[in-house]
Amino acid sequence: MLAQTQARRFNEQGVSNWVPVGSLELLRLMETYNPLEQCVQAFSRRNLRNMKCLKILFLVLFAAALVSPFALTSKVEGQAATEAPTTDLNQLTDDLNNGFVSPTEFDVVKGAFEEVDGIPEGLGPCYNSDACSQCHQTPDIGGASQISEFRAGHIDGGGAFVDAPGGSLINDRALAAAIQERVSSADPVRTFRITLGTFGDGFVEAIANSTLQNNVAAQPVGQRGTLISVPVSEAPGQNRIGRFGWKDQQASLLSFSGDAYLNEMGITNRFNPTENTSNGNSVAAFDTVPDPEDTANDIDEFTEFMRALRAPSRLPTNAQIIQGQNLFDALGCDICHTPTFTTAQQGTLINGGAFTVPAALGSKIIHPFSDFALHNVGTGDGIVQNGGQGTANQVRTPPLWGLRGRIRLMHDGETLTVNEAILRHGGQAQGIRNNYNALAVADKQAVIAFLLSI
Amino acid sequence: MGKRLATPFSLLVLISISYLQFQGCAKPAQSGPQEQAPDAPTSVPASSTPAGTAAASPAGENHTPEPAPPPSATAAEARSALARVYKDLVTLESPPEVVVGDFNGDGSQDIAMAVRPDKAKLADINSELAGWIIRDARTVTVPDPAMKRDPKSGPLRPKIGEKDDRLLVVIHGYGEKGWRDPEAQQTFLLRNAAGDGMQTATRKSLLKVEKKPPLVGDSIKETIGGISGFLYYTGAAYAWFDPRTFKPDPPRVNPH
Numbered sequence: 001m002l003a004q005t006q007a008r009r010f011n012e013q014g015v016s017n018w019v020p021v022g023s024l025e026l027l028r029l030m031e032t033y034n035p036l037e038q039c040v041q042a043f044s045r046r047n048l049r050n051m052k053c054l055k056i057l058f059l060v061l062f063a064a065a066l067v068s069p070f071a072l073t074s075k076v077e078g079q080a081a082t083e084a085p086t087t088d089l090n091q092l093t094d095d096l097n098n099g100f101v102s103p104t105e106f107d108v109v110k111g112a113f114e115e116v117d118g119i120p121e122g123l124g125p126c127y128n129s130d131a132c133s134q135c136h137q138t139p140d141i142g143g144a145s146q147i148s149e150f151r152a153g154h155i156d157g158g159g160a161f162v163d164a165p166g167g168s169l170i171n172d173r174a175l176a177a178a179i180q181e182r183v184s185s186a187d188p189v190r191t192f193r194i195t196l197g198t199f200g201d202g203f204v205e206a207i208a209n210s211t212l213q214n215n216v217a218a219q220p221v222g223q224r225g226t227l228i229s230v231p232v233s234e235a236p237g238q239n240r241i242g243r244f245g246w247k248d249q250q251a252s253l254l255s256f257s258g259d260a261y262l263n264e265m266g267i268t269n270r271f272n273p274t275e276n277t278s279n280g281n282s283v284a285a286f287d288t289v290p291d292p293e294d295t296a297n298d299i300d301e302f303t304e305f306m307r308a309l310r311a312p313s314r315l316p317t318n319a320q321i322i323q324g325q326n327l328f329d330a331l332g333c334d335i336c337h338t339p340t341f342t343t344a345q346q347g348t349l350i351n352g353g354a355f356t357v358p359a360a361l362g363s364k365i366i367h368p369f370s371d372f373a374l375h376n377v378g379t380g381d382g383i384v385q386n387g388g389q390g391t392a393n394q395v396r397t398p399p400l401w402g403l404r405g406r407i408r409l410m411h412d413g414e415t416l417t418v419n420e421a422i423l424r425h426g427g428q429a430q431g432i433r434n435n436y437n438a439l440a441v442a443d444k445q446a447v448i449a450f451l452l453s454i
Numbered sequence: 455m456g457k458r459l460a461t462p463f464s465l466l467v468l469i470s471i472s473y474l475q476f477q478g479c480a481k482p483a484q485s486g487p488q489e490q491a492p493d494a495p496t497s498v499p500a501s502s503t504p505a506g507t508a509a510a511s512p513a514g515e516n517h518t519p520e521p522a523p524p525p526s527a528t529a530a531e532a533r534s535a536l537a538r539v540y541k542d543l544v545t546l547e548s549p550p551e552v553v554v555g556d557f558n559g560d561g562s563q564d565i566a567m568a569v570r571p572d573k574a575k576l577a578d579i580n581s582e583l584a585g586w587i588i589r590d591a592r593t594v595t596v597p598d599p600a601m602k603r604d605p606k607s608g609p610l611r612p613k614i615g616e617k618d619d620r621l622l623v624v625i626h627g628y629g630e631k632g633w634r635d636p637e638a639q640q641t642f643l644l645r646n647a648a649g650d651g652m653q654t655a656t657r658k659s660l661l662k663v664e665k666k667p668p669l670v671g672d673s674i675k676e677t678i679g680g681i682s683g684f685l686y687y688t689g690a691a692y693a694w695f696d697p698r699t700f701k702p703d704p705p706r707v708n709p710h
Contacts, residue, residue: 188668191689210490239491350489378560378626378640380670380689414690416610419583424690426640427560430628434639437539437585444583 081342084203084364086313089405091140099360100202100308109308110141112301117265122293125179125286126171126278127266132302135195135264139405142199142309148192148413149264151383152183161189161384161392165280168383169263175286179278191381193246194413197402200311201244204368204399205253206343206350206361209241215338216373223335223428225373226394228387233258233271238352243372246411247385248396252351253306257299269294311366312402315453324450327443331435336397336428337369369400369454378426381411404452418448527552531634532567535625539586539639543579544569544623547648554633555654557624558687559671563632566624566674566685568648571614580613585639588612591622591647591685594693612645622647622685624692644692647685649676655684665700667693 085098097106114133117123123130128149135147151168153161164170164187174180183190216225230242233255242248250256258271268275268291275287315321328334344350346362374387374394384392395411408414409421425433436447527535529550536546546552547568557564571579580588590612614621621643628638655675660666673684673695683696 190668208489240489344489345487348487348489353488378558382670410690412690414688417582420587420611423585423587423640426626426628430637430640434637437639441581441583448583 079345079363081363081365084200084311084343084366087140087199087310088313089139089143089199089402091138096140096142096310097308098202098310100358101304105304106308109301109305112298113305114141115298117267119175119288122267122289124173124175124266125283126174126181126276128172128264130265132260132265136198140199142197142306143402143405144195144197146194146408146413148194148408150183150190150192151381152187152190153383154187154189160389161382166277167263168385169276171263171266171276171278174278179281179283179286181278184279189382191383192412192414193381194408194411196244196246196398197312197405198306199309199402200366200368200399201253202307202309202361203311203343203364203366204243204372205251205307205355206348206357206364207243207341207372208344208348208350211341211344212241212243212372215341215371219335219371222431223332223375225336225371225375225397226387226391227373228391230386231255232352232354235352235354238354240350240352241372242387243396245385246381246395246398247383247387247391248372248374249385249387252355254299254303254351254354257302257306261294261299261302267294267298268292269299270297271299307361311368312405312454314367314401315404317453320446320449321453322450323443324446324448324453327439327447328450331439331447332432333436333447334369335432336371336373336375337400338371338397339369340365340367342366367401367454370397372399373397375429376427377424377429379410379412379424400451401454403454418451419444422447525554527554527565527567527633532565535565535633535638536567536569536623538636539625539641540569540623540643542572543575544571544621544643547620551648551652553652553654553674555656555672555674556627557671557673557692558626559657559669560626562627562629562638564624564627564671565633566622566652568652569621569623570619571621573616576614576616579643586623586641586643587691588614588643588645589691590645591692591694592645594688594691614643614645618645620648621645622692642692644685646678646694647692649678649685652676660684665697667695667700 087093087095096110097103101109113136114131116131116134118130129135129147133141135145136142137145150170150172152164152170153168154164156162164183166181170181170183172181212227216227219225228242228248229239230249230251232238232240232252234252240251242251244250244253244256250259255271258269261267261269262272262276266276270292273292275283275291277283317325328337329339343361343364343366344357346357346359348357348362349355350357374391374396376394379395380393381395382392387394398411403418407416409416409418410424415421415424422433422436436444439447529546529552532550532552533546536544547570551568552565553567554563554565556562557566578584588611593610593612624642624644625633625638626640627633628635628640632638653675655673657669657672660669660673667686667688669686670689671687673686675682675684677683678694681696681698683694685692685694687693
């Protein structure tokens with residue numbers, strides 16, 4: 001099914017394919033009409049009138065060949081951006097599919113996302129959950145939840161963060177008590193990472209690197225974010241600006257799917273074929289399925305599902321919400337919580353050339369309220385993944401879209417109100433938090449009303 | 455005649471083919487524009503942070519030499535820092551009980567002081583939109599790997615009441631000036647945290663102590679209800695640590 005989908009999608013590239021194809025078709029046209037033969041025949045009949053017609057035809061064709069690539073290219077670049085489709089964040093309504101896949105196919109990939117895996121499918125031996133939707137479930141499938149993952153490590157003699165044995169991720173579940181991962185007093189750097197929602201992530205994936213870089217470059221030095229370049233699993237040797245995960249550790253949804261399938265569910269796959277350990281110790285004795293365990297390439301379906309998810313909708317505005325939005329901008333919150341991005345145009349090659357932005361995701365205006373960059377806002381978390389030691393205490397600006405569907409806030413989920421979440425901001429956001437703190441109660445209420453409307 | 459016919463036509467065809475080949479070379483083999491590759495294969499230089507902050511991991515060990523003890527705060531300085539955020543809602547305990555240290559481990563000096571709330575202004579103190587984070591140090595826990603805590607259970611944000619005569623205010627420092635900086639306004643208002651004999655215990659000194667929680671910064675050593683323990687920052691709030699409740703991490707299990 002997947003192969004068919006990809007083929008169909010390739011054919012749906014439309015305009016972007018016209019540039020080279022148009023020129024080739026010109027050649028085919030010339031071959032079909034066989035003008036050389038016609039000319040010879042014409043001259044053999046000494047029909048000068050026909051010859052003139054042919055000359056004109058050739059000139060027109062030649063001119064068309066010269067002009068067509070530019071005309072078609074400008075058509076691509078001239079695509080008008082439109083607002084991305086949104087979901088109402090209500091599980092009772094059926095409005096998740098953004099058109100990336102057909103409704104029938106969406107049901108299939110959604111089913112894969114909700115499918116519970118067991119030992120025969122390769123679950124574990126160490127894992128956090130047995131289905132994607134166990135963590136990404138509220139307020140609709142693909143969203144977030146109260147479930148956190150736990151990470152730990154320590155600082156070595158040189159001041160560098162070192163993962164706990166077997167990796168900083170400490171899985172909370174195991175197929176046997178003997179391999180339950182534990183945290184040791186030797187690893188005092190500890191943090192929770194609350195689950196992130198995936199609504200609109202297909203659009204986020206379709207934001208061009210340069211768009212993110214230009215946005216960060218325009219930020220004041222004191223608030224400027226850090227963008228990191230991370231490997232793309234499906235394009236070996238290729239890097240891209242990371243944008244997914246609390247540490248920006250993934251750049252593509254397929255890379256993320258492969259990562260999560262192994263690290264959260266313990267299911268090895270074509271990008272991550274080696275089973276995790278239990279605190280650095282082999283779990284081979286508890287692993288009954290040969291690697292890679294994802295023989296059906298479920299990760300492709302997870303990816304399709306996430307790419308097909310609409311962005312969170314915004315509530316209708318009112319005077320208070322508009323006031324709050326104005327204050328949000330005036331305070332400087334919008335420096336890092338960037339309100340708007342436009343995705344790359346349809347046909348753009350992203351993910352190291354492994355994915356072409358389709359019509360459903362291209363030239364879409366989204367409002368994530370995030371710059372997808374790492375910042376030090378004084379909350380830690382002390383863990384280093386693939387951003388280097390300098391990012392130990394930086395976390396990605398969490399997108400604020402869909403905030404009204406969450407209760408646990410900040411990277412560790414330890415904050416339960418929007419007001420306190422703002423108060424926890426320090427570091428690069430110190431001055432902006434103080435701006436908020438100086439507001440009158442009614443103004444604070446307006447800011448919060450706005451935040452809970454996006 | 456055939457020669458005259460072939461020459462202009464061949465030229466046109468040759469030019470056309472050459473042009474098409476040029477177009478073919480100029481465009482990528484695959485359709486559509488190519489996303490610009492990241493400028494650098496590794497991380498973009500980290501953004502600047504305020505001087506004196508974030509030099510050390512909040513959750514990590516401080517490997518720089520033990521800094522000289524920070525200058526102690528005068529009562530006037532403490533009152534000034536207090537008024538910066540709390541206005542007249544709380545007053546400094548008399549005689550003043552003030553300690554300073556890097557409690558949140560960000561490299562900037564913080565201040566903690568015992569205060570008394572103005573009982574006539576409890577509504578303002580307890581406001582949901584107040585500019586401080588209210589916690590009860592006895593109910594704050596370190597991140598629990600069991601993750602079984604119901605977020606709606608427990609008085610995570612207690613109300614300061616009539617019986618709360620003595621509270622602790624912690625103001626996090628900012629930059630080189632620490633808590634003296636006018637920008638230093640991140641603050642906690644804590645119940646069950648202002649004990650007797652408050653003194654700063656540096657993180658480095660506590661690393662040698664066996665019974666301790668994961669520490670991100672300096673702690674406040676004190677006695678509350680006759681029990682000697684210390685107050686420490688969890689990364690999200692301040693918690694009371696009673697050494698009698700200490701449970702060592704279970705040993706790692708090696709299945710082989």
